[in-house]
Amino acid sequence: MLDENIKNQLLTIINPERYLDQPEALACYAYDAFVEESLPDAVIFPKTTNEVSGILKIASQFKVPVTARGAGTSVCGAPIPVKHGIIVCFSKMDTILDVNTRDRYIIVQPGVVNADIQKALAPFGFFYPPDPGSMNTATIGGNIAQNAGGPRCLKYGVTVDYVLGLEVVLASGKIIRFGSKNVKDVTGYKLTSLFCGSEGTLGIVTEAILKVRPLPETTKTLMVMFDDLDNTARAVTDIIGSGILPAAMELMDQMTLTAIEDAANLGLDKTAQGSLLIELDGVEEACEKEMKQIIEKVKENGATHIQEANSESQRQNIWTARRAAYGIFAKLAPDIMSEDVTVPVSKVPAMIRKIVAIAHKYRLKVGVLAHAGDGNMHPMIPTNKADRDEWHRVKKAFDEIFEAAAQLDGTLSGEHGIGLAKSKYLPLVMNQDTIDFMKIIKKAVDPDNILNPGKFA
């Protein structure tokens, strides 16, 4: 619990109804979807930028840590308050301030849920491309903090590619605004890129101007089966290498396919060693032409079965299989570990071979699932944390998976962020000078280290 004096000062700017510090309530803000937990001392639900500014002024005066939180769906521990202090929860600051599809932007408060942005845009024939798996729950503030991605980011890019402007409250409580409503804007440092993905360590986003796009005219979906996982991965490299850019390209291995088929009976071929779900969108004619090219490419790589969705319901069926994967894996064992290492697309076959070999070495089951078109791997290892020996092997396996990705010119995270989960691996992909440079920036904007301390370190 916070010092009585600090609490009283906070209560002069926040309605007590939006201030929680009962132990039962605090326990509910100690976690996200990552394994670790740490209790905050207080939880505050701001409704305005001025309230956020007021909270930070008090926090910086007393050097109390402040961690921003949206819906707590981060999978890397980003909003876990490891140094305790205040959780600023944005779930009630959730107004869509402006929908302007003529100028192609939307202005939102940080607590707006990603799916609600899609709902607000759909009647105008527009959408907001980043589509993280948690989009029905996750808030846009969290998406920006983690620079979230999703399957269709292969073609459209991740969150940072859609942030036109931000309003940010700094550790001092000062409110800054940068970027604008313009798609083209080279005025000053590109601060949107600095804050996007900074996981709340540099400032707290209180408003965002986001770029939106018209919905594509057509969507074409294809499910392809292979009798060899290596061929599956090579087909990915070939298609992307030939210049075609599908909206999504999802790879699943035999273990994943079998688990899905056993649980959901969707008619998947359990003998297939690998599969690709490929989705194209855009103008009808272009999609048709590219679809033909893709079919040729997968045939060249030994596709054993090709199914094109003829209707929306068939398309949904194909996606149902892909979306069910995580849930079905989650049911295979008490716990499931998944990461999001990413490699250049030409290295996808090599990376998959590595993942399989590492899992084999540590006697673990692994399901290989990937947003393969952009090299974003999601190896999933079902495990039981209570089994200490196995848990130890799982950790070892992930250490080696990260090392393997780094050796293949890859990176630690494609879309989840670093948080608590991956900060120890930073030296694998950054030299000390680069890490020091990040520290210099941090020190300059947050000298007392009150903003989400314990992350990136």
Next chain:
Amino acid sequence: MTPKVPPNCGKCGLCLNVCPVYKQMKEEQASPRARMQLIRAHKNQTIASSPYLKEIMSKCLMCGSCTANCPSGIDHYSAFMKMREQMAEDHGEPAAVKSLIYLLARDYRTRWGSTLARTGQKLLPKKIAESYKLGNIALKNMPRLNAVPFRNTCEEIILPDTQKPDRQKPDTPKTDTKWQNIQRQGSDKETGTVAYFTGCATNYIYDDVGLATVGILKRMGYKIIIPKNQTCCSIPLLFHGAKKQAQKNIETNIEALKGLKVDAILVDCSTCGEALKHIYPSFFNKNDPASHHAIAIAQKIGDVLSFIDDHFDRLTFNASPKEKPVVTYHAPCHSKNSFQSHTTIENLIKKLPFVIYKKTCDTEECCGGGGTFFYEFPKVSKEMTDKKINNAKAIHATQWLTDCPVCRMNLSGNLKKEDNLIIKHPLSLIYSALKPL
């Protein structure tokens, strides 16, 4: 590959956006994920039992949406029920809930309570009835209780309609004779036999639903058995942690329903259905003979609307009016999550030739009623209910159909006269349009 150990909550948070209470309150402690975490923390003794912990556990509609949507297959529903039992033991229940449990735990008490309440409704000075509220619902907007409990008005075995023309108009019965029509003897067209579990709401509050159920099933050619000894399904008791009292009721109902030679055992309330179909079979130890009977009963449980949908061609309707009324549907949580009957019911309503069906933008959202939730947490409940009402008004519906008595009570209790909207059970609508033989 089946797991040896039950799954742990992966804290993914996908239950947040399907939880009606979280969506309204936007606070983590109101979410299924938080309740699971707190249950675990309480077990590990890092969080002590407290009235506030009990409040967090009670601030849940027990709608089952989290369980139905959890990717890891967590059974929140059972975990919450167990925790509520613990909380009720530690901290007791509010007086109103306690008396509800007392009444529902024995059928004679429920009967006695409803008689008293009905007398009370009659004697209550108008001024008081208008100014007092139960939760958000003004007493004057609470439903009138049945004059006589439904089951007392009918025989235990009811024979199907004959093909012979009937002198009395069956669909506009006089109060005294309404059951004479229903219980007419002498069938020459018996299609099969069904049992009818009426639930407390039909028995004590909404006898129009019982009347419609029996009327429609008879018309379809079914012999109907309404076992006399049935009692409250126990869900309200289990939700408030009164497991002991619940067990008595469950045993009574199993006794009343076991071994019946029927094609189906039908319910008009999906919450009763949830109890009979999903809770009874796992309530007892596997070796207990009651468990064996419960499983056999569960296999026959179905909701009466889906049953009607299966045999829709057996019904003929009056000529449709020139101006068909616009109707819409509110899908109760238990129809959606436990019984999965809501789409069938919605499609059945769409098929009715004498109405125009319009969907609201939030047909499947919870109305905020949730058993006693509307009474215990009126503020959150009211915000949810008002949203529903505004969306139903927006499509200019004049009749709002729903197959759950609590939704019906909650929605109609919060409607104003000028809203020009009546709440009905779909069965009543269907029954009122049946063509006389």
